Amino acid sequence: MPSELMDLMHGIQELADARPDYDRAQAYYEGEVPEVFASSRIRRALRANDIDFDLNFAKTAVNAVVDRLEVAAITSPDKTVNDLIAKLWDDNNLALELPDLHRRGCEYGDAYLICLPFVDDNGTVLRVEMFYNSPQTVRIIYSQENPRLKEFAIKRWVDGCYRRVELYYPDRIERWTTKKNASGKDEADWEHWLAGPDEDTGEVDPESWIIEHDWGEIPVFHYRTDRPYGVPEHFGAYGPQNAINKLQSTHMGTVDYQGFPQRYALTEAATTDTSDLEPGDWDDADFPPDDRGMGPSDSGDDSSLKAGPGELMLLRGFKAVGQFDAAQPAVFLDPIIFNVRAMAQITTTPTWMFDPSGEQPSGQSVRGQDAGFTRKICNRQLSFGSTHREAFVFSLRQLGVEDPMVDVRWVPAETVDTQEGWQTVGEKIRNGVPRKQALMEAGYRAEQVDEWLEGVDDAELSRRVGILAAVADSAQKLGAAAALGVVTSEQVQALLTGALSDIELLAGVEAKT
Incomplete structure (x- = not known):
């Protein structure tokens, strides 16, 4: 393999290997995980009718952390630097960008902020753009010898019938593209992504796929819940959420039987006469509706059993009737409550945050329940705050500040x-x-x-x-x-x-x- 392709293919493989876990974290956060049923018949029935009764508690383990991650201020002792920080904040709408960055970092376990200087024709930096990137498309590759050292970063995306890649290094950015409609899985699919023709000469610079710079640092900053790569805040909720999905869907399946109990009639074989009974009391599937859109069960003539004053219920040929009792709701609701509590324990999230009744304990009991959770918030503030500082120091250096001092302060976790x-x-x-x-x-x-x-x-x-x-x-x-x-x-x-x-x-x- 040519040396210039080694990092490219290695980065692509790293992205491919990590992507399923990020997709899974997203599915559990958004509540799009299907129920697991041992019966293929039940699976087919739910899929055919697009039935969804999910209770997505896993999302709470993420949102509970994000709600406590509020930046109070990013400042510097130097007034000039403070003014530049305010400019970065306003130029990049960080009041909205940072909360989204925190949420994605907790949802996936990883999130990336790319900071790119934009210069005029004279080489003067006009502004620094700071924007969130998903770990599904961006990844920092760390040194095996020193896990704190960034070797390079890769960003991959689809652009019409092409696949694009940018590799970020401390001294350059490499731009790659696939041939038209190529999958990008093989080395032969990739080629240099050259800039457009020069406006004056009309020629294409064969070296324009490399953008050299003197930043001395990779402009990609990694927000993570663990090292070297993070773990979703709701990772421990996957198992309990699967159980809740199954219990809730099965519970909803029994509601029909509670509203319309399944009945039975015991007959004497020699005397049974069912000629007057309509086939299927409640099922009109085999009988198309009439011009009024009504089926047989809408007519009121389905059964000879009519309830009302002065009515006579005539049972011919039946020696006994009855109905099958549906499963009691507690059979499902009690295990759901158990799994919610297990989810709270595993994810270090206070149980009252999952409480559907909305009742919040007060006083010292809250502080006692929140102790472990508060420590987790402080750890996230420490980790995310350190990365905020790195990103702002880098951006301020591009704006001409040689050795900026940046202080990141959070709203207290408690x-x-x-x-x-x-x-x-x-x-x-x-x-x-x-x-x-x-x-x-x-x-x-x-x-x-x-x-x-x-x-x-x-x-x-x-x-x-x-x-x-x-x-x-x-x-x-x-x-x-x-x-x-x-x-x-x-x-x-x-x-x-x-x-x-x-x-x-x-x-x-x-x-x-």
Whole structure:
């Protein structure tokens, strides 16, 4: 194999090998996984009628993490650099791009951000484009000797009757294309993807398939939940979700029997006369509808058994009648609940996030249930935040900043907002824990705490914590009152809004005095 084709074919093979797992993760997230039935007859019946009763709980394991991954700010101590960060943010609409990047990173386990500088004719960088790419089409190949070292990155896509590939290196980008309608599986299918003819000379540069640059870095940045490649957040939910799909579909199959029980009649063989009975009480499949679109079972004359005052039910030739009881719903619902709990345990997701009733535990019980989940969120913030920093440092260097400092801050994975939580903060402070440390352990950022503590002594802080605990206690009790119907939710909101406004006003007066 020619040396220039080795990386190309290796990258294509890596993409092909990884693609099924990413497709599977996508299917489970979107709820497109078919039920597994031992009976081929049942499989055919469900497929023929396009029946879908799926309860997609696996998606919750992904969304629960994504909802906690909110970037608070990306900043720099240098004002000029801050202005450039703001430009990158606005130029690339990162307020929408980053949440989608986080979601895909959690859904697939991997996601990629490509950052490409765009220059004018004089070589001046006008902007840097930062955009998400799916791991189904992009992959970074790492060194076997040093797994943290990127050897190159590959991006593959279909363009009409051609297949295109770009290989990214620290000093160049190689562009490849297949011959028309070629599959791209063989080396002979690929050739250099040359740029168009020169506007002045009309000639094609035979070396234009290579774009040289001096970036010194591969412009592809890898967001991942593990190393070297990630694992979907809902990977552990695949098995329980399969069980739930099967149980739910089977349960829905029994609903017909609960609404329309299957009946039976025991006959005396010598005396049975069924000449007056219509064939098939409930099945009109063999009887085409009349001009009014009605079948035999729509006529009201299907059976001699008529219920009503003064009606006589005549049973000729039958010695006993009855019906078969359908399976009880608990036979299916109880195992579904078990599998949901198993899914929560395996994916380290709080059980209450899967609760269809919408009931959320309150107080310290939530913090206890969320402990493992919060640690997972912190790990994701650490991993994704490091990659955010790398991408912004690279982009700022292309804009002319030699050694930029970038700070990525997240909205806390967990903050104290209950009476028990604020009472705990107060107890820590009263027992000697530094004020800043106690508030940071409550989930608030260091710069927030510094701003709050400026000019505030221990006594004042203790008083403020007490007020917050009282407000949290009142909110909890008013919420319970609203649930009981004693007050309306609008009244509760008005009361709390008024109380908070009074507290803010009082704080402002005290600050002036």
